[in-house]
Amino acid sequence: MYTGFVRWLGVFVLLIGLVSCQPAAPKACVVIRAVSVEAGFKVGNTDSPDVTIQRGDCIEFVNADPSSSHTVQTKPFSNPPEEIPATNLPYEPNRFKKVFNIAGEYEYICSLSTNNVAHARTMYGKITVR
Numbered sequence: 001m002y003t004g005f006v007r008w009l010g011v012f013v014l015l016i017g018l019v020s021c022q023p024a025a026p027k028a029c030v031v032i033r034a035v036s037v038e039a040g041f042k043v044g045n046t047d048s049p050d051v052t053i054q055r056g057d058c059i060e061f062v063n064a065d066p067s068s069s070h071t072v073q074t075k076p077f078s079n080p081p082e083e084i085p086a087t088n089l090p091y092e093p094n095r096f097k098k099v100f101n102i103a104g105e106y107e108y109i110c111s112l113s114t115n116n117v118a119h120a121r122t123m124y125g126k127i128t129v130r
């Protein structure tokens, strides 16, 4: 009788433990790296600056270029469903996350100029949200 209760209690505690160990895990963000002025932005480990995601997904912009600061924002006059706010991406701290809740196309750029070179000539891409 007593051992039965203890065994039942053990199972109960185990179940509570399992349930409480299940966080409402947010999906990992898709990472877009600012590689360099020359190479531009790259999605994850791909060679492309363009990506398609689902509504509610997030993008994490990361400066992976120790030689320069970069920024990210929506391309001016590109009429996105929602703006990506102009954000500085110094090398450290170097990341900015944004959740995209509105479907549509978001063209993004780095708006910096260094040595009279507008980064946006090479640093641009497109996020499509479905």
Ligand SMILES: [Cu+2]
Binding pocket: 037, 069, 070, 071, 110, 111, 112, 119, 123
């Ligand atoms: Cu840049």
